[in-house]
Amino acid sequence: MKKIHLSPLAGMPLIEYLKQKGFEICFTQALASVAEPVAHHPDLLLCKLGIDDKAPVFHGDVSRLGPAYPADIPYNACCTGRYFIHNLKYTASELLAASKQAAQHRKKPLLCVSVPQGYTKCNIVCVDEESIITSDAGIEKACSSAGMSVLKIRPGQVLLPGYAYGFLGGTSGRIGDKIVFNGDLSAHPDFNVISAFIESRGLSCVYFKDYPLTDIGSIIVEPDSDGCSVTSDF
Template structure:
């Protein structure tokens, strides 16, 4: 199942051959324009547990999936109150602004033996394309923190659309679906296109792109 912001429902037809697509609810306490972004509403802890914004608990329970649902209270704007679940996980690394990581989430990962990497950027997942073997970001701080830990590419920013904002992030315009990186729009419109393709190919990443402009949809999350 792929979670998709209703504001990006134009992508539903392109994604339906990959998996069932479900449009997300909206968080009333979060800024309009991003209040349906999946990477603010839910974080998949493992194959049996979802951490979700408490307001959306019933929505996720009613999907009929096998997940245990861990409600997280207090997800609300202004920033950084709404980025508590905007967490990136790569291998055994949990990457986030640890000042806002919910304690139940931190405790869960500690029990599983994960390591934590603190970054200043609260929109961590938004600003990280997370592949099976590599990462891409436009955030210099994230890049400097991770460059000696994982294969990561630093790209230009401000070339991803996000309605109501000056720009979005490439991480939010992507998602790992069936072990393939899917970009929500044409990468060819991004000035770092050639470098991105060369990097992904070198890392052995399987990837594809949808038609139209690159849009930050709040990450294409498959659960």
């Protein structure tokens, strides 16, 4: 059975949706070494090494995380399978090595893109191998220059209790041919362009009007594996 790594703070409609799709939900245990508002965010410790459901997930070392930037970002990269996007100055060497190994297994070159934003995955919706959505100008510039298709949206519009706002990437995850969002994407002022961008790639959006868009540290699918590491089964 495939697993979903998810914050226990995710909305119940999202949780029920994932259960109905047959996923085993692994709630992320609190990471004591990072700031409390993001302590349950799986994308601070886990990094999916590709875009499709079968792509492996890298599990980081909890002891390497710290409460202040940049000690909390060594694993917060976005890996589409073709592109590895992060502030490479702070990337954990073992994560980068694993990403390159996964790319070799798929017989595809991995192109590394360094961006100023250390909270990279937080600020990226991974659409496909070549396409992303972000509100960060630095990510947009670097990824566009690398040949990616980038949709730049307005910042904010996403809740993250404890901070002024969260990031759309942190509300999202790709599951099969759907990009799933934690909350009401239709309330985002850029909803029309976001949905059109995703649908133009042959994908569809799933979102829940019951509650506001809320950053939960991404929705991470892991293929069949033993155990949930620092997560707990549900």
